[in-house]
Amino acid sequence: MLYKFSSLYISKYYALKFPNFGRNFKVCHGTYISAPKHAIEIGCDFFANVNCYLSTNNNTRVKIGDAVMFGPNVHILGGNHNLSATECHLRYYLEPENKCSEILLENGVWVGAMSIILGGATLGEGAVLAAGSVLNGSIPPYSIAAGVPAKVKKRRFSTKAELELILSNTNSNYTVSELELIYEKFGI
Numbered sequence: 242m243l244y245k246f247s248s249l250y251i252s253k254y255y256a257l258k259f260p261n262f263g264r265n266f267k268v269c270h271g272t273y274i275s276a277p278k279h280a281i282e283i284g285c286d287f288f289a290n291v292n293c294y295l296s297t298n299n300n301t302r303v304k305i306g307d308a309v310m311f312g313p314n315v316h317i318l319g320g321n322h323n324l325s326a327t328e329c330h331l332r333y334y335l336e337p338e339n340k341c342s343e344i345l346l347e348n349g350v351w352v353g354a355m356s357i358i359l360g361g362a363t364l365g366e367g368a369v370l371a372a373g374s375v376l377n378g379s380i381p382p383y384s385i386a387a388g389v390p391a392k393v394k395k396r397r398f399s400t401k402a403e404l405e406l407i408l409s410n411t412n413s414n415y416t417v418s419e420l421e422l423i424y425e426k427f428g429i
Contacts, residue, residue, distance in 0.1 A: 259283070263307065268293065276303065280319070284308070284348065289315065296320075297344070300335075301360045305346045312354030312372060319344055321360050347382065349411060356391075365423075366413060367397065381423045382415055383407065393427050 248269045255274055256266045263285030271292035274281070280297050284307035293311050297303050297319025321342070326334040342361040346352070350364050353372035364370060365382030374391040383397045383404065398404045404417050 263287065269313075276319070281305075290354070294318075297360075301342050301344060303344045306348035306350065306366070308348055309346055309350045309352075311352045312356070314355045315352050316357045317344060318357065319360050348413075366415060367407065367411070369397065381427050381429070382413075382420060384424075384427070384429060393429055396424060396429055 248267070251270060251272060252267050255268065256262050259274070259278055259281060261278070261282035263283060265286045266283060267287065268289040269291040272289050273294050275296045277299055280299060280301070281295065281303045283305045286308045287305060287310075289311040290313040292313055293315045295303065295317045297317070301319030301321070303317060303319050322331045323334055324331070328334060344358055344360060345363045346358070347364065347366040347368075349367040350370070352358065352364070352370045353374065355373050356370050357375045358364070358370075359375070359377040361378070362376045363379040364376065365380055365384070367383040368380045369385045370376055370380065370391060371385065371387035373389075374387050375389045376386070376391040378390065380386040380391065380393055385394050385397055386392060387394055398407060401417060404420060407413070408415060408417065
C-alpha cells in the first residue's frame with residue numbers, strides 16, 4: 242500500500258509543479274524531474290517506471306508526446322557544455338539561446354529500461370528504444386533502435402497493411418507514403 246501511495250503522491254506533485262503535463266501523468270517511486278517549468282512538456286497518458294531521471298536546463302527543451310512509456314531507470318539528460326568555450330571554465334559558461342537543442346519523443350514511444358536520451362535526440366512516433374541504449378540522434382517513426390549509440394535495427398511493421406492499421410488506429414499525423422520516404426532515408 243505504501244508503494245501505491247508514494248507513486249500516486251509523486252505523480253500528483255509533478256503534475257501540479259509542471260503546468261505543461263497532460264492528464265493521466267503517472268510515475269513510480271524514485272522518479273526525479275529537474276527542469277525549469279517552461280523547458281519540459283509531457284502529453285497525456287505518460288507512464289514512467291521506477292527510478293527515472295529527467296533533467297534539463299533553459300537551453301534544451303524536452304517535449305514528450307501522448308501515450309509514452311518508460312521502463313525502469315530511464316534517464317533524459319538535456320543541456321550540454323560548449324567544449325570550445327574560452328571565456329571561462331565550462332561550469333560557468335552559458336550557451337546562447339540561439340544554440341539551444343531539443344529532445345523530442347513523439348506519441349506512442351516506448352523507451353526500454355536503463356536507456357539514456359541526450360540533447361538533440363528525436364524518437365519518432367511509435368518507435369521503440371531497446372533497453373540499455375544511448376540515443377543522441379534521430380530514430381524514425383515505428384522503428385526499433387538499439388545500441389550505444391542507438392542505431393535503427395528494423396521497422397516495427399513489415400507489411401504496408403500493418404502500417405496502415407496502426408496509423409489509422411492511433412490517428413497518426415503520418416501517412417504510409419511519408420513513412421516509406423523516411424524509411425528509405427534511413428535505409429530500412
